[in-house]
Amino acid sequence: MYPGTHAQKTPDKPAVVMVESGRQLTFRQLEDRSIQLARVLRKAGLRRGDTVAVLSENQPEVFEVYWAALRSGLYLTAVNHRLAADEAAYIVDDCDAKALIVSAGERERAEVLLDSTPAVRLRLAFGGAVNGHGDYEAALARQFAVPLADQPRGADLLYSSGTTGRPKGIKAPLPDRQVHEPGDAYTALFSTKYGFDDTTVYLSPAPLYHAAPLRFGGVVQALGGTVHVMAKFDPALALSTIDSARVTHSQWVPTMFVRMLKLSTEERAQYDVSSLRSAIHAAAPCPVEVKHAMIDWWGPILHEYYSSTEGNGITFIDCHEWLRKPGSVGKAGLGVIRICDDEGQVVPSGTNGVVYFEREQVPFEYHKDPAKTKATQHPEHPNWSTTGDIGYLDEDGYLYLTDRKAFTIISGGVNIYPQEIENCLALHPKVFDVAVIGIPDPEMGESVQAVVQLPPHVIPSNELAAELQEYVRERIARYKAPRGIDFVTELPRTETGKLLKRVLRDRYTSRL
Numbered sequence: 385m386y387p388g389t390h391a392q393k394t395p396d397k398p399a400v401v402m403v404e405s406g407r408q409l410t411f412r413q414l415e416d417r418s419i420q421l422a423r424v425l426r427k428a429g430l431r432r433g434d435t436v437a438v439l440s441e442n443q444p445e446v447f448e449v450y451w452a453a454l455r456s457g458l459y460l461t462a463v464n465h466r467l468a469a470d471e472a473a474y475i476v477d478d479c480d481a482k483a484l485i486v487s488a489g490e491r492e493r494a495e496v497l498l499d500s501t502p503a504v505r506l507r508l509a510f511g512g513a514v515n516g517h518g519d520y521e522a523a524l525a526r527q528f529a530v531p532l533a534d535q536p537r538g539a540d541l542l543y544s545s546g547t548t549g550r551p552k553g554i555k556a557p558l559p560d561r562q563v564h565e566p567g568d569a570y571t572a573l574f575s576t577k578y579g580f581d582d583t584t585v586y587l588s589p590a591p592l593y594h595a596a597p598l599r600f601g602g603v604v605q606a607l608g609g610t611v612h613v614m615a616k617f618d619p620a621l622a623l624s625t626i627d628s629a630r631v632t633h634s635q636w637v638p639t640m641f642v643r644m645l646k647l648s649t650e651e652r653a654q655y656d657v658s659s660l661r662s663a664i665h666a667a668a669p670c671p672v673e674v675k676h677a678m679i680d681w682w683g684p685i686l687h688e689y690y691s692s693t694e695g696n697g698i699t700f701i702d703c704h705e706w707l708r709k710p711g712s713v714g715k716a717g718l719g720v721i722r723i724c725d726d727e728g729q730v731v732p733s734g735t736n737g738v739v740y741f742e743r744e745q746v747p748f749e750y751h752k753d754p755a756k757t758k759a760t761q762h763p764e765h766p767n768w769s770t771t772g773d774i775g776y777l778d779e780d781g782y783l784y785l786t787d788r789k790a791f792t793i794i795s796g797g798v799n800i801y802p803q804e805i806e807n808c809l810a811l812h813p814k815v816f817d818v819a820v821i822g823i824p825d826p827e828m829g830e831s832v833q834a835v836v837q838l839p840p841h842v843i844p845s846n847e848l849a850a851e852l853q854e855y856v857r858e859r860i861a862r863y864k865a866p867r868g869i870d871f872v873t874e875l876p877r878t879e880t881g882k883l884l885k886r887v888l889r890d891r892y893t894s895r896l
Contacts (some may be wrong), residue, residue, distance in 0.1 A: 672873025
């Protein structure tokens with residue numbers, strides 16, 4: 385299925401609703417406008433395998449561009465609008481975009497890109513005028529809303545969040561079918577797993593330039609459901625929307641859970657969340673205490689999956705399994721999990737190692753970077769691939785993630801995983817947010833450093849630092865407790881909750 389199916393059956397049903405403004409895009413509008421944009425792109429010379437990029441805050445037009453690409457055999461690259469201009473230019477150039485669609489809300493950044501993205505042949509702006517860009521609405525108005533005779537299915541070409549370096553473009557082969565023909569793996573997999581259908585009311589609180597919000601929104605629209613999009617996550621507004629829109633499905637990251645849990649009991653009680661059938665979470669590990677608290681609040685409706693933008697494998701776990709296996713991210717739902725040591729040897733259950741997924745073939749490549757693609761593959765089994773996570777399997781085949789390999793702290797020859805310490809501190813009442821990194825230490829090689837963001841009413845002090853250190857020592861091995869604790873006003877995170885530890889590390893190493 386795709387939105388055109390529902391444009392015929394329920395043309396006036398909202399495909400997209402913007403939470404803050406109430407602005408809507410019906411299935412008929414989504415179908416007609418994506419057809420018109422597909423014709424604009426075809427007229428500009430874009431053909432199967434070319435790329436169209438979109439630079440926008442969360443707006444309905446993002447889905448118009450998405451479906452125009454998917455019905456034209458094009459790759460769609462959604463550019464993070466939080467990036468600096470040179471970083472955005474890098475992505476637009478690297479993905480070989482021949483067309484760039486921008487929001488007037490990103491006017492300043494879009495105008496800077498004019499001189500640094502010379503390969504772009506078509507530039508359009510919606511929501512207002514942008515120098516050097518054509519009028520999006522006028523361009524669409526010049527085209528008939530009649531589908532092209534050939535509508536080959538396109539794909540996304542999205543970029544990693546760059547938590548440990550330059551973002552990498554993740555490119556999958558284009559499907560060999562038309563847009564209306566079945567075969568989309570995400571639609572088949574997630575509709576079955578989570579019960580998405582034409583009655584779904586889906587809340588998306590995260591930025592659409594990330595893989596999960598964009599892809600899940602597309603799946604819901606393909607099945608005829610309505611996507612409610614927040615311009616920016618706000619815990620009280622999210623709960624209010626669940627209540628007022630009778631949201632049935634939603635997707636979150638653990639930091640959003642923490643923010644909602646830190647609302648007062650009285651404020652949380654104001655909102656009726658009983659309409660929720662599935663609350664899906666992913667993107668970052670969820671501390672055990674946080675997930676227990678969410679289950680106590682929302683009931684056994686939490687569903688977790690572990691995957692990546694690369695899509696090389698996936699695990700699933702529901703509430704009932706998780707309560708038996710707290711901390712696990714589930715069993716393999718796509719691919720076979722292999723845990724290997726640094727030499728590539730498979731290790732026994734219960735032993736930490738690099739997480740690989742075995743598939744018939746690796747389903748992605750890093751755009752223009754065969755060396756990085758090769759580095760994800762097992763040295764002896766090229767159909768085993770990893771994105772660098774560390775974890776272990778228990779005796780029943782459930783996966784537990786320990787951390788990213790790049791973030792492991794080696795102190796005195798012992799591996800320390802920051803995630804464990806972060807999870808420990810996350811629900812301390814005087815901690816709003818926390819990151820743990822390794823910093824150079826002349827004696828130990830690296831030492832454990834915690835960087836803590838406090839709630840507005842809490843004053844940093846040496847006494848508080850000592851309190852937090854003792855809090856960790858009482859709950860996990862004493863040698864893992866941070867040697868140092870710094871207090872900051874804000875931690876660098878992506879809008880999907882991933883810590884930009886590269887940024888933190890750079891701050892500390894630049895002091896040396």
